[in-house]
Amino acid sequence: MTYRLFIDDIRVALGMVHDDALWSREPILMNVLYGLNLLGAQDLSRDLTTGDGLQGMHRRRVVCVPVEHISGCNECEWKHSYFELPSETYDLPYDGGITMVRYGKDSGCKPAVAGASFTITSLEHLSGLWDHPYQGPREDRPYVARYMSEDGKDRVGVFGISPLVKKLLVGVFYAPKYETVDLDEEIPLDIHRLHDLKRLVLTMSVWPLGLPQERYKNDGRDFEPDTVINTRPLISLNDPILNSGVKPVE
């Protein structure tokens, strides 16, 4: 199902189908993404705890990224390469939103190390391993760690690889980005969870439907005296939608 189809269904359900409607496609899309990312993180968390890796298939993307090399600065010899994250990612325990990094076909690496596996870690761990003879980063034993650059870029540092490597193959847990979502794309969600997503979005719609601007008079009055205010059903933190995907760690 495409975003457009899903959103238009919600617009009809809410009666927001005229040109001056408070909720048009854009605000609904934003709310769809909120719900989608919530459900997406659930599916991926379940993958991590059960280990079968089958639930989050819609959210895995493999892309070829260009790699830049930093030769270190005056104070330290912290030589490494980096690439910038190609999309927003889910931040999950252990992996930092990256599912795998590998040398690709046109990476420019030596054939002897082409099959090396990249270990995803943190800068803190890497700092302790840096000069270790058996565990320190090397071309055939590369490491990957995320960090924010000084100019605020979301970077992924790659340690141990040759400066001649210009490209890498990266798998990320991809989260759709509002600015770049195409309404005609398929929603990256298992079809049996679309109902949960619709319910989440409709729950959030209580706000635009209950806002005072629909009630205000021109003189600033809001409610009439003795008006009975019906409270809206808000979703609970213990709602089954929010908990169904996660199993306890064994």
Next chain:
Amino acid sequence: MLTYAQIEKAILAKLDAEGSERYLPEQDIIPAINAAVSRVQAAASYMLANRKGSEEILRDFTRVSIFQTSVDGWVALTGMGHTVSNVVAVYPQPDLKKEVGSGEPHVIVGNQSSLYRGDLVYLGANKPCKRVTMEMVPVIKDNSIMEGNEVTAHTPRFQWAYYLNQGRIYLLPRSRASQVFCAVAYIENFAPMTDTSGTVSLPDYMLQQLATWAAYYVTWKQDPSAEGYRVIAARDASELFGFSTN
């Protein structure tokens, strides 16, 4: 379209004054008709401004004209041969065709200002265009969720909005609004009737309603307590549009 003769006949019948000269056209009936028409107009504008009804109620009063926007993205509502009371809807980049001939592409005419394009016929709308207020414009400009913003203006997901100011329609986002076709649905500002050969551009089904109001205005002068005026004010809002004025 209602003619003077039709309305006069209906008014005099209600007052049981057929054939008499108690009510004279220039002195009594034409001013009363104009008063009734102006209240229809006021009620319609009030309803749109307060969102107390649907544009559908005004469907029979609504006209559509085609314009091309100025280089700065606005439309001056002139050139149609009548003035505009209120704008019901705006549709940028509508489906159009030439009024005369066929197969010719409709092209933007080189013009700094906006232009009424009576040579084009409206076929249908393409994109919704939300009505906003002038005060909202700076808020809208950098809010990518709101219609008419500039953030998404050059992406496929950009959205239109418009606001009215000083008889002009300003389209948003402004960076997309320069020299585009634009269909405007509006309520005509009915010119006052001046003589007995005049007409009013209201639908035929409004004859009896209009005549009733005009009769109230005629007889108001005979009502020393001015009770009739209160009745008119309440009725023209509730009977025609089904809403309250308070």
